[in-house]
Amino acid sequence: MAAAGIQARFACSVGNFALDVDLDLPGSGLTALFGHSGCGKTTLLRCMAGLQSADGIMRVNGDQWQSGTDSRPVHQRPLAYVFQETSLFPHLSVKRNLMYGYRRIPESERRISFDQAVQWLGLSRLLGRMPEKLSGGERQRVAIARALLTSPKLLLMDEPLSALDQASKREIMPYLEALRDNLAIPMLYVSHSTAEVARLADHIVMMDGGRVVAEGPLQTIMARTDQPFGLEEDSGVILDATVSEHDEHWHLCRADFAGGHLWLRADGHLAIGQRIRLQVLARDISLARSRQTDQSIQNLLPAMVDEVASDVRPGTSMVRLLAGQTPFLSRLTTRAVHTLAIEPGQKVWMQIKSVAIVD
Numbered sequence: 001m002a003a004a005g006i007q008a009r010f011a012c013s014v015g016n017f018a019l020d021v022d023l024d025l026p027g028s029g030l031t032a033l034f035g036h037s038g039c040g041k042t043t044l045l046r047c048m049a050g051l052q053s054a055d056g057i058m059r060v061n062g063d064q065w066q067s068g069t070d071s072r073p074v075h076q077r078p079l080a081y082v083f084q085e086t087s088l089f090p091h092l093s094v095k096r097n098l099m100y101g102y103r104r105i106p107e108s109e110r111r112i113s114f115d116q117a118v119q120w121l122g123l124s125r126l127l128g129r130m131p132e133k134l135s136g137g138e139r140q141r142v143a144i145a146r147a148l149l150t151s152p153k154l155l156l157m158d159e160p161l162s163a164l165d166q167a168s169k170r171e172i173m174p175y176l177e178a179l180r181d182n183l184a185i186p187m188l189y190v191s192h193s194t195a196e197v198a199r200l201a202d203h204i205v206m207m208d209g210g211r212v213v214a215e216g217p218l219q220t221i222m223a224r225t226d227q228p229f230g231l232e233e234d235s236g237v238i239l240d241a242t243v244s245e246h247d248e249h250w251h252l253c254r255a256d257f258a259g260g261h262l263w264l265r266a267d268g269h270l271a272i273g274q275r276i277r278l279q280v281l282a283r284d285i286s287l288a289r290s291r292q293t294d295q296s297i298q299n300l301l302p303a304m305v306d307e308v309a310s311d312v313r314p315g316t317s318m319v320r321l322l323a324g325q326t327p328f329l330s331r332l333t334t335r336a337v338h339t340l341a342i343e344p345g346q347k348v349w350m351q352i353k354s355v356a357i358v359d
């Protein structure tokens with residue numbers, strides 16, 4: 001049976017820059033390509049698309065696009081590419097922009113219906129508008145819907161939000177989350193922004209100097225004590241959780257995740273059953289050998305110490321913990337680690353001072 005997932009192995013040079021990657025990525029969900037400017041993210045997308053010639057292999061859910069010198073040209077690769085700057089046809093309405101690619105796909109090969117794309121991107125009220133009458137965020141939503149209506153098997157997005165202001169970014173995020181949760185095809189999403197990646201990604205590829213320096217599920221990468229994500233002050237884990245209970249009296253709500261539950265301040269808009277992403281920063285978790293109830297912190301979770309990275313900076317250590325299978329990070333002084341004799345395998349209580357909803 002054909003292998004699921006994306007196999008992308010490329011070696012190429014562009015001027016003085018060399019790209020050399022060997023990736024096996026999930027065949028669905030959103031994979032973020034992350035790294036400093038010039039590390040090769042766009043070059044990698046261009047190789048995948050066949051826009052940049054490279055030696056290598058490209059397979060998408062069992063469909064081979066390239067193997068050695070046998071390489072399908074870009075127009076024979078069923079993918080869609082969304083860029084930072086949208087290029088809608090200025091003389092066509094939103095609806096006609098959307099129909100442009102859709103009409104060219106034979107009905108039997110259409111995998112996403114017109115109505116479905118319009119609904120996912122919230123475009124029903126915009127169909128009659130001309131592109132010049134759209135905000136930047138609306139234009140980008142139209143561009144994404146138009147890309148989907150070509151029925152791609154892979155969606156490539158190169159910094160699709162970077163030309164937008166903060167308000168437009170916030171507005172478009174829920175649509176991207178809906179795509180991540182509903183689209184059957186994989187999405188590769190280039191971004192510089194840790195906030196975007198924390199909110200949207202299921203999987204991360206970190207690049208540096210044309211190579212992959214870390215790769216894996218978001219939760220796993222964020223919980224590494226060596227912090228390949230490059231975060232310092234903001235190191236912490238991301239949890240997928242579900243709102244399960246409201247405590248009206250104390251204005252709190254309970255969010256369940258795979259390894260337990262956490263209480264957070266109830267924002268009126270959270271509905272029971274709603275899926276949310278939570279961030280718990282390493283600096284907001286302290287550890288105790290026993291369950292301490294005579295203190296103010298309410299979120300107390302039992303966990304096992306998985307790894308201790310001493311002196312990640314002078315005097316500061318990073319402790320990786322597991323609550324069930326869910327990893328957490330706690331940043332402690334190295335003195336506290338010694339005083340409490342924190343070591344792998346030990347059972348401790350995490351005292352979690354603050355939990356934030358990623359939005």
Ligand SMILES: Nc1ncnc2c1ncn2[C@@H]1O[C@H](COP(=O)(O)OP(=O)(O)OP(=O)(O)O)[C@@H](O)[C@H]1O
Pocket residue numbers: 014015016017035036037038039040041042043044192
């Ligand atoms: N046509 C070209 N000729 C010469 N060098 C190039 C060319 N295109 C890209 N490069 C170089 O290749 C390297 C990788 O570029 P690439 O655009 O892939 O990086 P990136 O990670 O996407 O960066 P950014 O986040 O700034 O978009 C850079 O050093 C760039 O200068």
